[in-house]
Amino acid sequence: MAGSALNDARLCHHGQRPGTPVVVASLEQAYEDCRQETARWAKTFYLGTLLMPPAKRRAIWAIYVWCRRTDELMDSAEAQALPQKQLEQRLEQWEQRTRGFFRGEVRDGLDLVMVDTLERYPQPLQPYLDMIEGQRMDLRQHRYATFKELALYCYRVAGTVGLMTQEVMGRDPAYTSAPWSDAPDTSEAAVALGIANQLTNILRDVGEDRSRGRIYLPQDDLMRFGYGEDQLLAGVVNDNWRALMRFQVERARQWFARSEAGVRWLAPDARWPVWASLRLYRGILDVIEQHDYDVFNKRAFVPRTGKLLDLPFSFVVAQVR
Template sequence: MTAQSAAAASRQREPGSAALPSLEEAYEACRQETAEWAKTFYLGTLLMPPAKRRAIWAIYVWCRRTDELMDSAEAQARPVEELAARLDAWELRTRQLFEGQVRDGLDRAMVDTLERYPQSLQPYLDMIEGQRMDLLQTRYATFAELELYCYRVAGTVGLMTQEVMGLDPAYTSAPWSERPDTSEAAVALGIANQLTNILRDVGEDRGRGRIYLPQEDLERFGYSEAELLAGTLNDNWRALMAFQLARARQWFARSEAGVRWLAPDARWPVWASLRLYRGILDVIERHDYDVFNKRAYVPQAGKLLDLPFSYVIAQAR
């Protein structure tokens, strides 16, 4: 994001002043932030019609602003009490967004998105609750605990965006049609993406004192927390990671069932994003599960080469 556009988008409205960037400027700021911080996700949005991609950018930026309250370098130096107060203030501001109140340009893009694609406030509150989990919880005893966290910080994104994606009229236009429920698949894709993030970022998270891999799994595979913190690569670690990757792939598979219900102009970008993000798991395998010393990502050339395959799958489903 350029300094000029960022300043325009985040310019605060002073009491009695209507100084805000235009809606076009606000959406452009959302586009730039998405392109900078979520390259794989951004590539998928470019396959959408302009109105839908702009809405997705606005929702992404709201999610990123929420995440930054906890995960930015500046936030990590703050006491827990201050972070908790920030989250409380952000929850209030989010409730006000749903009432149409605007404080800056990024808010303006989000309010416009909510007007165009009405949706529930609850997933947004759930995501904020996920950030509250990060205030005090740095370990997860079971996968059930981790699944709840993954739903809150990522599964909610599927619920936030499903109204933007829309449904295929072929499933809804007939008088006898029953509106298909895509919520379960949308949540599953978010959880799959978050599990992928966790596996990719094990090395980075340990530096912040966080271990998201369930403690029950560490015990099951005979791999200690001390070994994880030391970045030990051994057969037990590889078996543990193979198990985690298989679990993440199961969540991706669960999400696939709902893609066929989506509007035709949303199926290709969703398939592209799904396949590209799942590709990170393949890279982890090629790195022999070394997430301590190697960053797993899909190269740009690989992303571009995969787009035609995603298109063919989208047309067939």
């Protein structure tokens, strides 16, 4: 059981005053619920978390579930049927609830594990607010004129995850304990990995996103490669599309490369899982290429066998880089 912050947590429901008694799951059960949800919805990510020590993996599961619930406010089947004003209200309520568990308020099991996680691994509120703002972008903006616009969106909905989790990962004491230590800030690399993952999601999910009326590929890139929005909506795979996608895949790989610089500074028990997650997620780009960039009719994913076979390679990389 956690210490003072969790013991002092104020339990409240929507509209109830702090201090009103409510029934929530035990801390152990709440973490188990987060584990199950992560395993169900993020198989590649979940596999990487299993390489972490128990305390760290549980914190990562809690953060993942908070992020997924944030995303579901906009992207669930239920949300798709709601008017914009109601979606805005949901985001506002979620923001207030998030500010609440940073103050130690608990309404349910997710709040409970987040309060525990924040006590064990203190971190700022701002990345959480930035992610919610990313959901507001999805509410208002369905096209992106330039990559600069898209990069801001990618930071908010995914780069923030790097900032949320870097305190959980920790730094190698060998670089931080000595007075002469000059280990750099890993925040930039953490954000880069989140952006790389989101760019990969965008390329994998082009076909799915178009059914929601969303096109994330920058409009100026579509024009540059002579590929029209009407063709994208129709799922046309031609030479122009392949050239456009080759460019996008290479851009995503560059962001993965930028993220690698920070992994070496992480705590030893975090380097292997981070390398494994990075390599496995980057592998989706390889599958997109193998499918000849047909993301409209073929879903790109790394098979379970491929994931397991890559783990020893990730371990070796974690030791030498």
